[in-house]
Amino acid sequence: MTEMQRPLRALGASGLTAFPLGLGCASLSGSYGPSDDDNALRVLHEAHSRGVTMFDTSDKYGNGHNEELLARAFGAVRDSVLIASKFGNMAGKDGKVADNRPETIQASCEASLRRLRCDAIDLYYIHRIDAAVPIEDTIGAMARLVEQGKVRALGICEVNPATLRRAHGVHPIAAIQSEYSILYRAEAEEVLSVTRELGIAFVAYAPLGRGLLTGAVQPGSLGDRDERLRHPRFSAENLPRNLELVQTIEEVARQRGCTSGQISLAWLLAQGDDIIPIPGTKTMTRLIENIEAAAIMLSQDEIAFIAKSIPPDAAAGLRYRAEHMKNMYL
Template sequence: METRQLGRSGPVVSALGLGCMSLSGVYGESNDEEAVSLIRHGLDQGVTLLDSADMYGWGQNEDLVGRAIAGRRDEVVLATKFGQVRSETGQGVNGRPEYVRQACEASLRRLKVDVIDLYYQHRVDPRVPIEETVGAMADLVRQGKVRYLGLSEARPETIRRAHSVHPISAVQTEFSLLYRQEAEETLRTTRELGIGFVAYSPLGRGFLAGGIHDRDQVKGDRRAQHPRFQAEHFAHNRALVDRVEVLARDKGCTPAQLVLAWLLAQGPDVVPIPGTKRRERLDDNLGALQVHLSAEDVTRISDTVPAGAASGQRYPDMATVYR
């Protein structure tokens, strides 16, 4: 398994990690026993970076990840996130220092570990200065409860302010061939500061894998709420995926492998974390590590689906994202 380092002094991880969100019923029904088996299969294949969050299944995801790594803790770089909370209106954000400590203790209990390797603030809380939130996260490092710190969906200026308080090892932002403008903007800052970049939703929430041909295929799961899958955007985005499928056939690989290889080729500081509920899909994703792209290939792929070509914003409500 190829490895990459997150940040100048951060953890060394597998070049492809495993995003665990889909194991909590976000994209249709999931089964805990199958999820545990999938994670262990990933470990068997050399995947070391597991990415969870306390809001995935509101604790259920961390519980099953903890079960899956029991007896194999030394094989794992364990990442989880805090900061998204239930509220009267459905969901909110909390970055208060006292909540940081409370959330960490709860995650440690669910994961059944003594230390979290990489602890992210899931969403920036605009009501709390980032310096205060990261200061509390830094206290967790000093207490030995967390090894490295990360941010998710943070703007460049927020990253700079956070990094001035305590070294940030990784920033996690959606990054795929379909949605990359904010990620590429963020990359300029993370590279300047020596921070690793973790690309979540690298397959465009499954769109880029090529298997979604009809909006009914996402009916009943969270993707149906995302603009990219809605009627006014779906056909346009599906046409972009058609282009990717042609390139993949020319390269002799699957569409998922092509776009993951394209992401890996963006630089050694980029680590995609595709998620799946299916073992065969996990194996297919790992096949991207065997797809070798020339500089000309990378340019051709980039030009086939130019930045900004996708239709529809990334989330139904962008107010809590990228700030």
């Protein structure tokens, strides 16, 4: 295995940079079953001490708990971490989920800043695009947060190429964040042509396919409070088909003497120095394993073999349930 250190990766033209792998923090607030704060704080500190700089949160994760956790973890070293948070994915009293009204954005940001106990959020994303609000108005409201010094750079989750162009025309977008892994990559590859033209970073969420690509999820292994039970890729019908696809990655992992999760992350990192995967874990040993993947360089043959063996449309099951897919890639 050839090992070398990858340099920091730029978040578009914002001037911000990050270690090539960030840490997705959602599961530290219970998205995949119960989480323990003392353990979560140890995981966060370990990630930081091993060089991870970008920590990905949202006002949605644990209803604010996740942002408060990051404030507890990094209050004393705030300047050495890059906090990325999000708004617009909270169910309101009216049942509306994506709410991008300008007044909501201002209030959401101020509430996040109070929970994060800091003056500015480094990277602030639209978590879900609200089709009822023109993207120009949403980005205009976010640009005012930049003017007020409350936000340093702007991002958008689950955005399609046409909307991204319109958004970037109002204010520079530093990064987009969408699901991107070997298993689910058709939309990511489509939007990458535009992020590259415009000089925007791609933060890859669920880079381990929500754990599928590690081989650790097997039929019957998910706890009953794990939200993945509702994801089509883990259904009784689809999971075995997806696990068959993972065998290709397991084969490369055996040859390289590393794990399937590491091969999956190294494959994403090799797609371009504009890609920043943000795997999530509550487990110390897995955290270290994932960070070590940043030093694994796959050969062109290995990269091509994986891509050919698992074509972009190979996964069994949609990324989300059908009723949620209508809020994605807008």
